Amino acid sequence: MNENLFASFTTPMMMGVPIVVLIIIFPSILFPSPNRLINNRLATVQQWLIQLVSKYMLSIHNYKGQTWALMLMSLILFIGSTNLLGLLPHSFTPTTQLSMNLGMAIPLWAGTVVMGFRHKTKASLAHFLPQGTPLPLIPMLVIIETISLFIQPVALAVRLTANITAGHLLIHLIGGATLVLMNINPVTALITFIILILLTILELAVALIQAYVFTLLVSLYLHDNT
Amino acid sequence: MASVVPVKEKKLMDVKLGELPSWILMRDFTPKGIAGAFQRGYYRYYNKYVNVKRGGVAGISMVLAAYVLFNYCRCYKELKHERLHKYH
Numbered sequence: 059m060n061e062n063l064f065a066s067f068t069t070p071m072m073m074g075v076p077i078v079v080l081i082i083i084f085p086s087i088l089f090p091s092p093n094r095l096i097n098n099r100l101a102t103v104q105q106w107l108i109q110l111v112s113k114y115m116l117s118i119h120n121y122k123g124q125t126w127a128l129m130l131m132s133l134i135l136f137i138g139s140t141n142l143l144g145l146l147p148h149s150f151t152p153t154t155q156l157s158m159n160l161g162m163a164i165p166l167w168a169g170t171v172v173m174g175f176r177h178k179t180k181a182s183l184a185h186f187l188p189q190g191t192p193l194p195l196i197p198m199l200v201i202i203e204t205i206s207l208f209i210q211p212v213a214l215a216v217r218l219t220a221n222i223t224a225g226h227l228l229i230h231l232i233g234g235a236t237l238v239l240m241n242i243n244p245v246t247a248l249i250t251f252i253i254l255i256l257l258t259i260l261e262l263a264v265a266l267i268q269a270y271v272f273t274l275l276v277s278l279y280l281h282d283n284t
Numbered sequence: 285m286a287s288v289v290p291v292k293e294k295k296l297m298d299v300k301l302g303e304l305p306s307w308i309l310m311r312d313f314t315p316k317g318i319a320g321a322f323q324r325g326y327y328r329y330y331n332k333y334v335n336v337k338r339g340g341v342a343g344i345s346m347v348l349a350a351y352v353l354f355n356y357c358r359c360y361k362e363l364k365h366e367r368l369h370k371y372h
Contacts (some may be wrong), residue, residue: 065362072358084351087326088344090334098335100344146348148355148363 063230067223068117070150082152085139108135115277122177123280133162134273141222145258153268154223159215163272167211170279185282214275221268225261232257 069078072160091100112131116124137153144151152158186203187196232254239247299307311317333343356363365372 066359070355070358077358088332088347098337099339100334143348143351146352146355147350148359150355150358 063227066148066150066226066230067154070110076143078150078152081150082140082158084137085143088139089135104275115273118281119277123277126277126280129166130273130277133166134269137162137218137272138266138269141269142262144222144226145265150215151222151226154226156215156219159218160211163211163214163218166276167214167279170205170276170282174282175282210279214272218268218272221264225257225264228257229254229261 069076071077071079089104090098090103096102097105103276108131111134112127115130115134116127140151140153143149144153160258171182186200186207187201188199191199232250236247236250236254239250296307312320333339334347
């Protein structure tokens with residue numbers, strides 16, 4: 059069982075051909091582009107959802123921050139749909155790979171920081187020192203703030219990876235336990251099955267929440283720097 | 285076996301069994317041709333099941349079911365060991 063547990067997180071290969079790119083591109087076919095005034099039901103529902111989310115997510119930004127609307131919306135759509143598709147049986151979730159999450163987090167965070175330094179240099183540098191610190195503590199606090207700034211992209215990526223991976227692993231483990239317990243003691247198996255159902259509901263929520271958190275934090279970093 | 289209409293222009297259902305190899309070889313296997321085939325297939329499915337006035341969950345759930353099946357075939361090698369057999 060040991061090797062089996064982590065086998066679902068390896069790069070998906072089919073007969074020796076890596077198809078991971080296909081799996082990453084797959085969620086895009088589920089979002090048809092709305093071309094008309096009144097679209098089919100799928101496109102209408104998605105349009106309504108996107109308008110709802112973008113209204114809340116972009117309300118805190120000023121004009122300069124709202125130019126990031128497309129980026130933030132596509133980010134939350136991608137992460138949300140990829141996480142939700144990963145809950146289907148046997149599927150591969152690209153967001154469990156740290157490489158991909160780092161690839162998303164570092165450019166976005168770096169973009170907000172560089173933008174902040176270009177447009178509001180003094181204010182960006184002033185972020186390194188909270189207001190009202192006593193004079194002797196200043197050097198140490200600057201170092202701490204620098205470290206906390208550089209940890210932001212790493213934290214973004216690792217948070218997403220760890221949450222999704224942990225959820226998938228728990229589902230695998232508890233599902234395996236339910237199967238084994240069915241022959242030994244059906245009552246315990248029933249309890250474990252109820253735990254599995256609750257866990258799946260949690261995973262559904264986590265899938266969406268992680269997408270939201272990722273995007274929200276990026277938008278917060280943006281708000282700081284515009 | 286000779287037909288009045290040339291093999292090239294026939295649709296698949298009109299091609300006789302003996303002409304099948306030549307019909308397959310006639311198809312456009314360039315990248316542009318393959319991309320065109322994928323695009324035609326996508327729009328055929330989309331316009332039949334999703335882009336209708338009163339579509340339901342069937343349109344998208346068939347896609348998801350095919351996705352699950354595809355991933356099952358992908359992992360079959362590891363899943364073979366989990367069958368309910370007395371001796372593995």
